[in-house]
Amino acid sequence: MRSAVVLLLLSFCLFIASCGSDTATNTAVNSQPAAKKAAGGREPVLVELFTSEGCGNCPPADRHLVLLETEQPVAGADVITLGYHVDYFNDRGWQDVYSSPEYTRRQNLYSMRMGLNSMYTPQMIVDGKAEFIGSDPQRASAEITKAASAAKGQVVATANGQSAEVTVTGLPQHLVATAVLVTAEDDLVSNPNAGNNRGKTLQHNSVVRKLQGFGKVPEKATEFKGTVELPMEHGWKAENVRYVVYVQEDQSGRILAVGRVNKAG
DSSP: OEEOSSOOOOOTHHHHTTOOOOEEEEEEOOOOOOOOOOTTOOEEEEEEEEEOTTOTTOHHHHHHHHHHHHHOOSTTEEEEEEEEEOSTTTTSSOOOTTBOHHHHHHHHHHHHHTTOSOOEESEEEETTTEEEETTOHHHHHHHHHHHHTSOOOEEEEEEETTEEEEEEEOOOSOSSEEEEEEEEEOOEEEOOSSSTTTTOOEEESSEEEEEEEEEEEOTTEEEEEEEEEOOOOTTSOGGGEEEEEEEEETTTOOEEEEEEEEOOO
């Protein structure tokens, strides 16, 4: 585990303020969250990993992230994974091409919300509430199990050409929140020739390519509807790209709902 020496001095609005609204409507009604899924069903849980190809302790956590998504080993949970490559290892011999200062800012925001005095990799965060060393599978299973029992809204998101129609219902009580679309790519491979992972073959799934807010969800709203464009850029393999929608409470970072974007038909 490598710690960043100093937290970046950023305000909570860095990401939140950038989340503009496309076509979106929402309903502020005091009603109970949607009923939990029937017995045998799985509750979606968002697992975020902050990682870097320059971090020598990160490959085991990267592999565990792949396992969580592909094998779904936690009973009662539909684990939706996202891997954010931070940029503060890029001066140590290897440039992580998947890294972005935006993902470092997101990690810093979590650190401020959780009262941490430093950032580190690999860091895993479950449903925006629990954080721990990302290479600890026992802790991951425990936190995912706990998160699967919490009330969350239900996401229905369907792709229609280059955009998706998103409906979220049954949101629990919350403050102002943001609806976000994440573009992620699977089956990426790197072979660092420098840095802490020199000579290794690094395999990645769920690599975050783009974050985009597409609507604000007012305090106490129980529903949200919106339309969002689905990005596709040169260099991404379309067959490996997938899209995730989540609703996140701005102040606490709590995930209120999360789901995958499904293909039409």
